[in-house]
Amino acid sequence: MGCALSGPGVNHGGRTASEARESGPGAGDATGSWLKSEPLPLSEAQKGLIRESWKILHEDIARVGIIMFIRLFETHPECKDVFFLFREIDHLQELKMSNELKAHGLRVMSFIEKSVARLSQEDKLEQIAFELGRSHCRYSAPPKYYEYVGEQFISAVKPIVKENWTQEVEESWKSLFSYLTAVMKRGYYEEERKDGVNKTSYGTQAPPVRPGATGSVQNDV
Template identity: 55%
Template structure:
């Protein structure tokens, strides 16, 4: 949900090692090579509809979780969600998020680089005041948006592969968010500290 996705650093203090292993079994955050291949193949189709998917994801996100609009200054007071479908700002933000997903898919065979990408994004979300509870909302709307595009390519196995990838990315983003939170605790007031903690609940 951050707005600096395309400019993410490729370096980060990764802290804990990730639970991601290419060629693993597909359970507990592990993606098998078959799952990686399925995701990459499906992305080729999704990519042709990248703008449409980005818009659908955020319009639906604001419909199902209107509180998410509070994170976005530009959309906070928009009541007519249909108007958002033609918003240049929403289109641009949707593309940034889809760009992050594209970068993630491209790094599925490079778990170290993928980990850096997700942790850095989590850190940037701390500064947008976009807490981890929102990340799974985006996952759900993305999966809903791509099913009609993939049509008969969408299977239970493909859905499981995408969910596994998102769960892994969400865990790392949460780690980055919490790392940044800890680093900033000493420099912010007690009131700001309480506000951020309450938002993350």
């Protein structure tokens, strides 16, 4: 997605992601031990279905990206508040013609492509999703929006995959997005916890911006 995907690996051990969410950000100890990895809930057959359907989608990823975000803003208009470039655009037809929306959609599709390529490398898949969650925290894109993207992706791609879209394919994609969303949320809460520690250390002064950060949700997805 043109995301901030480099950085330290995932912190393992401690409470589950669901327990962390229930307790709220920063509920763990100073080491972040409340974060815990979870296995990728996909069989080899499901991974194969995702790869095969992606081959079809890959030919039209720019259009899928635009459709996905138009659907997102139609069904959840409050999401536009996260994207300052789109916040003042009220007409969906104008959004469809937006180069910024096209570029952002391509970045999201690029992340999905990277995820599909790492289905057999679970540690690397987890790391890129975790780091994406961290970058979303830095640019104030809250976790409550993450699951919406998977829903709209599936709605957008069904007409493109056509007869190759089956219930098994849909369940496979749903499982993948559920996993990515959970890992991103862990990354978000870990970054939020670290930011809380930094604010305590620096007082009201924010810590230095990390190298490579753009300061834009659009550029880091």
